Amino acid sequence: MVWPYLTSSIIFGSLFGLMAIGLTLTYITTKVPNFAYGSFVTIGLYTSYSMNRFADFSPYMTAPIAFAIGGASSILMYVGILRPLARRGSSLVSLMITTLAIDIGFIGIFGIYANYLRYSYNMTDSLSFYQLVADFHLLGEQGLLYVAPASLGLITLGLFLLLSLTKFGVAMRASVENPSLARILGINVEKVYAFAWFLAGGFAAMSGAYYTLYSGGGVATGSGLIVEIFAASILGGLSSIYGATIGGVIIGIGENLLTGGGIALLGSWVLDYQKGIPLLIMIITLLFLPRGLASLFE
Amino acid sequence: MIVVPSIIIFGINIVKFAVDLGNAYMLFLAVSLSLNLEAGYTGIPNFGKVMFMAGGAAISAAVSGLLAVVILGVNVHGNYNAYIVTVINQVNASLAKNPLLSVELVLLGTILAAAIGGFLGFLASYPAIRLREDYLGMLLLASAQFFQIFLGAYYPLIGGTQGISVPDFFSWAGNGIGVRDVTILGFLTVFAIFVYLYSERVARSPIGRTLRAVRDNEIATRALGKNDVAIRRNVIIIASAISGMAGALLTFQVASIGPGTWDRITWTFYIWVMVIIGGSGNNFGVATGALWFSFLSSGITQVQNALPSDLPIDVNWIRYLIFAALLLWILAFRPGGILPEKSSPTLARRTLSRALEEKPG
Numbered sequence: 001m002v003w004p005y006l007t008s009s010i011i012f013g014s015l016f017g018l019m020a021i022g023l024t025l026t027y028i029t030t031k032v033p034n035f036a037y038g039s040f041v042t043i044g045l046y047t048s049y050s051m052n053r054f055a056d057f058s059p060y061m062t063a064p065i066a067f068a069i070g071g072a073s074s075i076l077m078y079v080g081i082l083r084p085l086a087r088r089g090s091s092l093v094s095l096m097i098t099t100l101a102i103d104i105g106f107i108g109i110f111g112i113y114a115n116y117l118r119y120s121y122n123m124t125d126s127l128s129f130y131q132l133v134a135d136f137h138l139l140g141e142q143g144l145l146y147v148a149p150a151s152l153g154l155i156t157l158g159l160f161l162l163l164s165l166t167k168f169g170v171a172m173r174a175s176v177e178n179p180s181l182a183r184i185l186g187i188n189v190e191k192v193y194a195f196a197w198f199l200a201g202g203f204a205a206m207s208g209a210y211y212t213l214y215s216g217g218g219v220a221t222g223s224g225l226i227v228e229i230f231a232a233s234i235l236g237g238l239s240s241i242y243g244a245t246i247g248g249v250i251i252g253i254g255e256n257l258l259t260g261g262g263i264a265l266l267g268s269w270v271l272d273y274q275k276g277i278p279l280l281i282m283i284i285t286l287l288f289l290p291r292g293l294a295s296l297f298e
Numbered sequence: 299m300i301v302v303p304s305i306i307i308f309g310i311n312i313v314k315f316a317v318d319l320g321n322a323y324m325l326f327l328a329v330s331l332s333l334n335l336e337a338g339y340t341g342i343p344n345f346g347k348v349m350f351m352a353g354g355a356a357i358s359a360a361v362s363g364l365l366a367v368v369i370l371g372v373n374v375h376g377n378y379n380a381y382i383v384t385v386i387n388q389v390n391a392s393l394a395k396n397p398l399l400s401v402e403l404v405l406l407g408t409i410l411a412a413a414i415g416g417f418l419g420f421l422a423s424y425p426a427i428r429l430r431e432d433y434l435g436m437l438l439l440a441s442a443q444f445f446q447i448f449l450g451a452y453y454p455l456i457g458g459t460q461g462i463s464v465p466d467f468f469s470w471a472g473n474g475i476g477v478r479d480v481t482i483l484g485f486l487t488v489f490a491i492f493v494y495l496y497s498e499r500v501a502r503s504p505i506g507r508t509l510r511a512v513r514d515n516e517i518a519t520r521a522l523g524k525n526d527v528a529i530r531r532n533v534i535i536i537a538s539a540i541s542g543m544a545g546a547l548l549t550f551q552v553a554s555i556g557p558g559t560w561d562r563i564t565w566t567f568y569i570w571v572m573v574i575i576g577g578s579g580n581n582f583g584v585a586t587g588a589l590w591f592s593f594l595s596s597g598i599t600q601v602q603n604a605l606p607s608d609l610p611i612d613v614n615w616i617r618y619l620i621f622a623a624l625l626l627w628i629l630a631f632r633p634g635g636i637l638p639e640k641s642s643p644t645l646a647r648r649t650l651s652r653a654l655e656e657k658p659g
Contacts, residue, residue: 031432032432033432033433033435033436035345035435035439081626084630085629085630088630088633090629090633092431092432093337093341093343093431093435094574094629094633096343096345096431096432096435097570097574097625097629098625098626098629100345100439100562100566100567100570101567101571101621101622101625101626102622102626104563104567104618104621104622105618105619105622105623107563107615107618108615108616108617108618108619108622109615109619111612111614111615111618112611112615112616112619115610115611115612115615116610116611118610119610119611120610224443226439226440226443227440227443227444230436230439230440231440234433234436238433269451272447272450272451272452273447273448273451275443275444275447276444276447276448278440279440279441279444282436282437282440283425283437286425286429286433286437290429290433
């Protein structure tokens with residue numbers, strides 16, 4: 001009875017962790033909350049959908065391709081739109097509304113692409129599709145139960161090694177902590193930020209590709225996940241990558257296990273209010289621990 | 299029978315176009331002015347605007363509808379949401395014969411929506427006073443997202459995801475072509491003009507200058523003895539009450555309500571587009587921005603109607619792209635909007651120049 005909720009907790013916890021790491025990377029570099037971030041997840045969904053329908057790829061094979069496309073779009077958004085606007089002296093609120101505009105623009109592009117697929121290739125489910133393919137099974141459980149946490153763990157470990165052991169990682173940290181001092185030391189801060197944005201878009205799109213193994217999606221699926229992603233990132237402290245990992249896992253587990261428990265105890269209506277749980281966690285964090293879990297370890 | 303005349307040019311009924319445009323514009327005007335009060339003058343980035351409208355709309359639709367059924371004595375077997383569809387024609391026919399009751403229920407619903415909007419604004423003011431702009435933006439956006447889901451999930455309020463019919467409180471206007479729309483236009487115009495005059499009065503008064511001071515330098519304002527916390531709270535409550543009323547009027551206009559209307563695109567993003575295009579912090583500018591937006595939006599709808607219906611691409615996606623691109627273009631090349639904010643003189647210009655002339659020595 002509880003087991004399916006436990007597995008979905010682990011899967012979604014890992015995916016939200018990946019997404020929250022990405023959002024945190026965009027936030028610590030530009031200091032703007034990225035309302036368009038959910039759409040990078042949708043990029044992953046549609047890359048996975050297209051690769052599956054055209055080339056019969058499994059979402060696992062698509063994940064690296066999705067990573068590249070999501071990362072490239074993310075760099076384009078940063079270098080092409082946000083950075084020029086920030087240089088023109090746009091206020092924080094203007095940059096926030098810019099990211100919201102980009103999100104709406106993305107939804108438009110996905111919609112046009114989905115319409116194109118339906119019209120030209122007769123894919124009738126292109127606007128809203130179900131789980132793409134059956135996942136492989138290992139020891140009676142779906143593969144994503146192993147792959148998603150492993151990806152989150154490896155990426156967190158990889159970022160830890162990158163940031164603490166390599167010269168580029170130290171330069172990244174310096175660019176985030178004190179951009180002007182980093183520039184004096186000859187670090188190309190812009191390049192470092194663009195790389196952070198590439199990783200951010202990549203993580204989102206990769207989780208989007210994985211997502212198609214568990215559930216379906218549509219043009220606004222990613223935008224709808226923004227509640228969970230923000231909640232995870234804020235819970236982690238919004239400026240800590242490791243905080244985001246933990247935040248994502250807690251949000252995933254909290255949302256799925258509490259919903260499962262609620263359904264068992266109170267009835268199936270609890271399912272409709274599932275998204276209230278991350279929102280509640282976000283509100284509680286902001287009220288009682290405004291600097292997130294990261295502030296507990298300082 | 300009264301019929302609104304139609305003038306057809308290039309296959310478009312100009313009169314109908316103007317009335318529809320007016321109806322859309324008046325609502326957009328009221329809501330964008332309320333956002334201007336929050337974001338433009340006071341610097342509270344409300345990224346959850348739609349929530350305050352939807353709250354007012356849902357409660358007023360439910361209460362006014364129920365009251366109409368009770369007062370008219372229509373039998374809904376004790377289950378309004380389930381039976382309203384079957385008796386809606388009977389209710390509308392009774393309301394058509396009873397203009398006074400209809401208007402009373404519209405007014406009552408609108409006042410109730412103001413109260414609900416104001417209450418939601420009061421709740422939102424708690425984080426709005428304490429959080430930084432970025433955290434507040436995220437919280438309000440996420441809350442509005444959940445509120446839309448809540449409207450779909452909580453069946454007793456507006457009948458869940460399917461939505462519900464709302465009795466037509468304007469059926470007394472007569473069933474001539476376009477008469478109902480013109481009547482509603484009258485109501486909406488009065489409402490929007492009231493909101494405009496109120497916003498202008500606030501903006502030009504000492505309170506307006508205090509709002510800008512809170513926006514530009516909170517600490518200096520506090521040092522000068524102004525209660526910035528109370529000011530922010532009151533602005534959110536008032537702006538949200540206006541949004542709630544607009545939501546109720548929209549619901550009475552379309553005579554139905556469902557959660558699908560209340561996404562973040564139309565009533566949050568587009569409202570921001572109007573404020574930024576027009577000129578944030580300038581009421582006349584925002585009114586101009588809302589007019590440009592309404593024109594463009596209605597124009598796109600006209601093009602959409604003229605095109606064959608089996609088009610491969612849904613025009614709404616193009617609409618999203620156009621408005622997103624327009625906003626980015628304005629932010630890049632004209633960040634102050636069409637009519638940027640002007641400094642507000644503390645005295646009337648004549649008094650000021652006289653005072654300068656009479657300056658001794």
